[in-house]
Amino acid sequence: MPFDKDEVLPSQQAQFDALEPTRLKELDHAIAKWKGKPTALLQVMHVAQEAFTWLPEGALERISRGLDLPRAQVYGFATFYDHFYTDGPARNTLRVCQSISCHLRGAQELIAAATKQLGVTPGQITKDGRVRFECVSCLGQCDGGPAVSVNDEPQHAVTPEQLNQLISRLK
Numbered sequence: 490m491p492f493d494k495d496e497v498l499p500s501q502q503a504q505f506d507a508l509e510p511t512r513l514k515e516l517d518h519a520i521a522k523w524k525g526k527p528t529a530l531l532q533v534m535h536v537a538q539e540a541f542t543w544l545p546e547g548a549l550e551r552i553s554r555g556l557d558l559p560r561a562q563v564y565g566f567a568t569f570y571d572h573f574y575t576d577g578p579a580r581n582t583l584r585v586c587q588s589i590s591c592h593l594r595g596a597q598e599l600i601a602a603a604t605k606q607l608g609v610t611p612g613q614i615t616k617d618g619r620v621r622f623e624c625v626s627c628l629g630q631c632d633g634g635p636a637v638s639v640n641d642e643p644q645h646a647v648t649p650e651q652l653n654q655l656i657s658r659l660k
C-alpha cells in the first residue's frame with residue numbers, strides 16, 4: 490500500500506474512501522508495479538478505468554501521488570484521450586462508429602435509434618447509469634459497417650432493429 494493516510498488531506502481521503510475497496514486494490518497493485526516509472530502513466534490509467542469503468546477523481550489523485558507525477562499531468566491525460574472517461578460510472582458502454590465507411594452504410598440511423606431508445610445524446614450516460622453512449626471515429630471494423638461495439642465487443646452490419654435489441658439486453 491503506497492499511501493500513508495497521514496500524508497493525505499481530509500478532502501482527498503474522502504475521495505479515496507469513496508472508491509470500492511476491491512477495485513482500489515487493483516489500482517494500488519498497478520501503481521506499486523509501475524512505481525518510479527512515470528512513462529507507465531497510461532497503463533496505470535487503463536487499469537484504473539478497467540476497474541472503475543471510469544476515472545474517478547480519487548483514482549486520479551491516487552495515481553498522481555503513487556507515480557509521483559504532477560496532478561495537472563495526470564488530469565491532462567485523462568481529459569485529452571477520448572478513451573478515458575472522467576464522468577461516470579456507467580455499467581455498459583455503447584460505441585457507434587460514425588466515420589465515412591460506416592456513415593455510408595447507415596451509421597446515422599443507428600445513432601438516431603440509440604438516441605431515441607436511450608433518451609440521451611452521444612457523449613452522455615443514461616440517468617440510471619446503465620449505458621454510456623458515444624460516437625467514435627473508427628472501431629477497426631470498416632469492411633463490416635455499420636459497426637458498433639458493446640462493452641468493447643464489436644458488432645458488424647448492425648441494423649437499427651438489431652441495435653435496439655442489443656441495447657435492451659444491457660443490464
Ligand code: FES
Nearest residue numbers: 586591628630631
Ligand atoms: S469506419 Fe466504421 S469501423 Fe472503421
